Amino acid sequence: MPEKSIALGSLKVLDLTRVRAGPSCCRVLADFGADVIKIEAPAGADPSAGVSGARHGYDMLNLHRNKRSLTLNLKDPDGRALFLRMVETADVVVENFRPDVKDRLGLAYDDLAKVNPRIILASISGFGQDGPYARRAGFDQIAQGMGGLMGVTGNPEEGPMRAGAAVADSSSGLYAAIGILVALQERAVSGQGQWVQSSLLEAQIALMDFQAARYLVEGEVPQSSGNDHPYVTPMGVVATQDGYLNLGVGSDAQWRAFCGLIGKPEWGEDVKFATNPVRFEHRPELWDLLRPIFAERSTTEWVKALEEVGVPAGPIYMMDEVFADPQVQHLGMAAAIDHPVRGETKLVAQPVKLSRTPASIYVSAPDAGEHSDAILAEAGLSAREIADLRARNVI
Numbered sequence: 366m367p368e369k370s371i372a373l374g375s376l377k378v379l380d381l382t383r384v385r386a387g388p389s390c391c392r393v394l395a396d397f398g399a400d401v402i403k404i405e406a407p408a409g410a411d412p413s414a415g416v417s418g419a420r421h422g423y424d425m426l427n428l429h430r431n432k433r434s435l436t437l438n439l440k441d442p443d444g445r446a447l448f449l450r451m452v453e454t455a456d457v458v459v460e461n462f463r464p465d466v467k468d469r470l471g472l473a474y475d476d477l478a479k480v481n482p483r484i485i486l487a488s489i490s491g492f493g494q495d496g497p498y499a500r501r502a503g504f505d506q507i508a509q510g511m512g513g514l515m516g517v518t519g520n521p522e523e524g525p526m527r528a529g530a531a532v533a534d535s536s537s538g539l540y541a542a543i544g545i546l547v548a549l550q551e552r553a554v555s556g557q558g559q560w561v562q563s564s565l566l567e568a569q570i571a572l573m574d575f576q577a578a579r580y581l582v583e584g585e586v587p588q589s590s591g592n593d594h595p596y597v598t599p600m601g602v603v604a605t606q607d608g609y610l611n612l613g614v615g616s617d618a619q620w621r622a623f624c625g626l627i628g629k630p631e632w633g634e635d636v637k638f639a640t641n642p643v644r645f646e647h648r649p650e651l652w653d654l655l656r657p658i659f660a661e662r663s664t665t666e667w668v669k670a671l672e673e674v675g676v677p678a679g680p681i682y683m684m685d686e687v688f689a690d691p692q693v694q695h696l697g698m699a700a701a702i703d704h705p706v707r708g709e710t711k712l713v714a715q716p717v718k719l720s721r722t723p724a725s726i727y728v729s730a731p732d733a734g735e736h737s738d739a740i741l742a743e744a745g746l747s748a749r750e751i752a753d754l755r756a757r758n759v760i
Contacts, residue, residue, distance in 0.1 A: 367700075368725060372723075376398075378401045385531055397719075400433070403432040404436075406437070407436045407759070408758075421706050421707060426712060430726050430728065435736060447741075450744060452481050452484055465500055491564060503564070508566050512566055514533075536568040536571070597641060599652065605662060606664075607664060615677065623674065623676050626674045702728070
């Protein structure tokens with residue numbers, strides 16, 4: 366069994382999140398050793414329970430590993446009081462309610478800071494904590510559309526296309542984790558906590574990066590270009606003898622090397638193809654010339670040949686092929702963990718490597734309330750007090 370990371374071992378995090386964005390944030394902290402306490406409603410107290418799928422399903426296991434679980438009814442005055450008691454000794458609270466919910470519960474930043482001025486509250490929302498859309502429910506695909514991703518994704522003749530992964534959800538969680546770590550570093554100097562905010566919409570816009578900057582700086586509205594790069598060619602997907610290949614000719618020098626490889630050195634000096642601007646201008650014609658050539662060899666043969674001349678290329682994998690790849694296996698991106706019901710299970714590892722204090726996946730996702738007694742005892746409650754809270758469905 367892997368050992369718990371010590372990188373963030375001094376931190377206590379109260380995790381009020383659900384679905385994906387918030388749990389993605391807390392997963393980073395948990396994988397690096399923070400004591401993340403996942404707070405869930407007692408049975409029957411939350412009509413939205415189960416929104417993250419089956420308790421022992423892949424999503425719950427992957428999002429909530431390395432956490433402890435406490436059931437607590439925050440709508441009950443005693444439950445709220447108990448939560449604030451835990452805030453006194455916590456470092457971070459993470460929530461992704463709709464912005465008005467924490468106000469109704471009396472758990473806004475000012476409420477938390479009254480009991481612990483060092484507390485850091487991280488709030489992840491769909492559209493921001495205020496403004497005209499603040500109270501809208503936020504979902505990943507909606508943010509993908511409003512943040513510009515779907516407008517540049519897919520083939521132009523087919524209309525907008527969503528990405529195949531929850532990029533707005535996951536990235537907003539990652540940005541929140543960055544904000545928490547920044548706030549923790551600042552707190553080491555000032556001694557004060559603060560409110561960290563992230564949203565799906567802001568994260569999605571930030572991920573648009575050069576496409577967003579292209580509009581803001583140049584006034585150009587990017588359009589969808591399918592699998593082709595927006596302004597470099599030939600860079601995109603091409604069919605091979607047995608599948609598909611991502612080709613990435615990123616410079617004129619790579620272009621000339623590529624032309625030599627395919628036996629067309631003259632194309633490297635052709636006035637229609639010699640530089641990227643003219644290649645881009647003649648992109649349809651160029652791809653028409655290249656497709657029959659790529660159909661002559663397998664993807665594996667092309668990747669090897671292109672690598673030998675320094676031209677970036679790679680296969681396009683299905684997920685089983687991803688984890689069968691020798692480099693992926695070398696990187697350890699499938700982390701094994703023992704689950705009490707499913708046995709040995711593999712989860713997606715952290716992609717950030719630290720030389721001395723690496724992340725680890727050391728324990729499987731907890732059952733609801735699995736650690737309630739231990740956590741409340743740490744907070745100073747007696748066995749009798751815990752039994753009374755349980756009898757009244759506060760925990």
